[in-house]
Amino acid sequence: MSDHDFVSGSKPIPIDRGEGPYLYSDDTAYLDAGASYACTPLGHSHPAVVEAVVDQVGELTFVDSSYPVRSREDAYAALVASTPAALDAAWFCNSGTEANEAALKFARSATGESTIVAATRSFHGRTMGSLAATWKDAYKEPFEPLAGDVEFVPYGESEALADAVDGGIAAVILEPIQGEGGINVPPAGYLESARELADEVGAALVLDEVQTGMGRTGSMWACQNVGVTPDVLTTAKGLGNGLPVGAIAVREWVAEGAGSHNATFSGGPVVSAAVDATISTLLEEGWPAHAAEVGDYLMAELEAALGGAVREVRGEGLLVGIELKRGANRVARELAIDHRVLALPAGRTVLRLLPPLVIERAEADRIVTALADVLGGTGS
Numbered sequence: 001m002s003d004h005d006f007v008s009g010s011k012p013i014p015i016d017r018g019e020g021p022y023l024y025s026d027d028t029a030y031l032d033a034g035a036s037y038a039c040t041p042l043g044h045s046h047p048a049v050v051e052a053v054v055d056q057v058g059e060l061t062f063v064d065s066s067y068p069v070r071s072r073e074d075a076y077a078a079l080v081a082s083t084p085a086a087l088d089a090a091w092f093c094n095s096g097t098e099a100n101e102a103a104l105k106f107a108r109s110a111t112g113e114s115t116i117v118a119a120t121r122s123f124h125g126r127t128m129g130s131l132a133a134t135w136k137d138a139y140k141e142p143f144e145p146l147a148g149d150v151e152f153v154p155y156g157e158s159e160a161l162a163d164a165v166d167g168g169i170a171a172v173i174l175e176p177i178q179g180e181g182g183i184n185v186p187p188a189g190y191l192e193s194a195r196e197l198a199d200e201v202g203a204a205l206v207l208d209e210v211q212t213g214m215g216r217t218g219s220m221w222a223c224q225n226v227g228v229t230p231d232v233l234t235t236a237k238g239l240g241n242g243l244p245v246g247a248i249a250v251r252e253w254v255a256e257g258a259g260s261h262n263a264t265f266s267g268g269p270v271v272s273a274a275v276d277a278t279i280s281t282l283l284e285e286g287w288p289a290h291a292a293e294v295g296d297y298l299m300a301e302l303e304a305a306l307g308g309a310v311r312e313v314r315g316e317g318l319l320v321g322i323e324l325k326r327g328a329n330r331v332a333r334e335l336a337i338d339h340r341v342l343a344l345p346a347g348r349t350v351l352r353l354l355p356p357l358v359i360e361r362a363e364a365d366r367i368v369t370a371l372a373d374v375l376g377g378t379g380s
Contacts, residue, residue, distance in 0.1 A: 014337065018044025019362055021356045023342065030336070033367050034344040035353045038319075040212045040282055040380065041238040049241045054278035056270050058340070065092075065266045075272035078279040079239075079247055082220050084229040089255035090277075092247045092267035095137055096210035096236030097125025099246035102261055103232045104129050104147075107171035107204035113283035117164050117203075119155035119173045121181030124173060124208055133173055133314075135181065158193040169203040171232075176222035179211035182350040183321020185314055191228045204254055206233040210246070215282050217317035218292030220267030225316070241272035248274075287357040289299040291317040296351070298364040305368050309375040320353040321346055322371070328352075331374055339370035343374040 012028065015023050022029045022041040035041070042049060056071055063069060072092070079090050084265070091137050093099050118133040119222055125131060129255040131139060132146035142147060153160040155178060165172060172194055178184035191207075198205040212222035214235065219225050221233065236246035250258070265271075282288065295317040302313045302322065311323035324331060328345035335341045346352040351368065 009376060011336070011380065020044060021359045028340065030340045030342050031363055031366055032342050032352050034342050035238070035354050035356050036242070037344065038211050038214070038216060038237045038354040039241045041216065041243045041287065041357045043358040044242070044353075046241055046278075046281065048281045049274050049277045052273040053243070054271055054343075056273035060269045060315060062265075062268050062270070064264060064334060065262070069267075069269050069272070071269045071276060073268065073273040074265040075275040075279075078276045080249060082279050082283065083233055083249045084221070086229045086251050086254060087233055087249040090247055091261075092272070093236075093247045093263050094244055094265055095125070096208075096234065097127045097246075098263070099210065099234040099236055099248050100124040100130040100133070100206075100208055102153060103126050103204075103208075103234050103248050104133065104171060104173065105247070105261060106232065106254055106258040107206060109259030110200060110254045111170045111204060112241060112340075112367045113168050113170040113203070115147045115169050117152045117161070117169060118150055118152050119178070120152050120175055121155055121178055121184060122152075122173075122208075123178070123180035124175075125210075128309060132273040140252060143295045151202045155181070155191055159192055160199055161190075161194060165197040165201055165203065167201060169198075169201050171204040171206050172198050173206040174206060175208045176212045176226075177217065177319060179319070179352070181345055182323075182347045183315050183319060187317060191223065191226050195228050195230075200233070205231040206230060206234065208234050210234060211354070212319060215288030215291055216241055216280070216319050216354070218288055218295065220283065220288050222316070236274060239278065241270050243271045243274040243280040245271040245275055260279075282357070288317075289356040293357060294318065294357075294364055298367065301364065301368045302371065305372045306375055309372075315353075318353070318355055318357055318359070322351040322353070324349045324351055324375070331371075334374045335370050339366075339373065341367055341370045343367075 017024045122135045124133045129147045133149045153164045231251045233249045328351045332343045344352040
């Protein structure tokens with residue numbers, strides 16, 4: 001067993017290169033319907049990102065964030081401009097879990113309170129603070145005791161959230177749509193209720209858009225679909241179109257009370273160049289709207305083709321979950337081996353589709369055809 005196998009597991013398909021929505025093993029093309037957990041919204045090796053990164057490496061590979069650097073300033077400006085208007089400060093880090101870790105720290109410092117309210121079936125990362133706000137015991141038990149004072153409430157239930165949000169709350173942290181927990185879409189009004197409850201007690205509303213952001217759900221950020229602006233928005237995964245970077249955008253009151261926090265590689269020049277190119281290209285070329293259109297088509301075709309072979313198709317834009325009647329890992333393997341379509345599990349029985357936003361209807365049709373063959377669809 002290699003070190004890589006020990007740390008993260010491995011798939012029996014060596015990948016040599018990628019282009020657009022495809023990954024290649026030698027000369028075999030695989031349709032990447034998972035985008036490595038939503039990390040490449042523009043597809044693989046997008047020319048705009050490649051050019052920006054290559055140019056930046058040639059000029060300046062790294063200098064710490066105490067020195068002003070043009071690519072970092074451009075990336076900050078692009079990120080802040082892409083978020084809801086009230087989020088006017090930002091900070092870069094290296095990953096989604098680090099972004100969530102910082103968000104919880106900032107909320108505790110800015111409010112002077114300690115309790116974090118999180119949701120069942122949540123996933124916010126694997127560092128000690130983010131892990132404490134993650135629901136699944138299997139992720140947490142080997143590392144306990146974790147950071148304390150975290151209370152969990154059922155996801156999507158406004159009344160339960162209201163019962164939990166009272167005095168002494170530093171933050172309510174939620175995913176606008178849960179990813180790892182099974183592509184769970186909350187009922188209408190849930191995020192709006194969370195916003196109101198946080199306001200009532202002076203808590204920070206933290207929305208974890210690590211997986212839902214970067215145009216995936218049809219708007220640049222999923223919170224924009226329901227008109228809710230958080231106090232802290234966290235992002236990563238697709239932010240650098242495959243380069244390791246995370247970020248948080250915050251309201252002024254959180255920024256002013258955030259306390260001391262930093263990271264050596266925060267906003268490195270190369271990843272900043274990738275961030276600026278990724279955000280600019282997504283917005284200038286209209287990929288969020290494209291994700292909404294193709295996502296609606298994909299879900300409608302899945303429902304028609306699979307019918308009673310699955311329990312449910314759910315999601316928003318190109319964040320799609322299929323509730324299966326058998327194990328998701330086995331289905332993902334059959335899709336990869338038999339149809340050269342790469343998908344991801346989200347729990348034991350949910351298959352997760354997170355393709356690059358640049359897929360067209362032809363790729364959506366290929367996903368539907370492959371799933372119908374593997375699952376024995378009952379639709380027309």
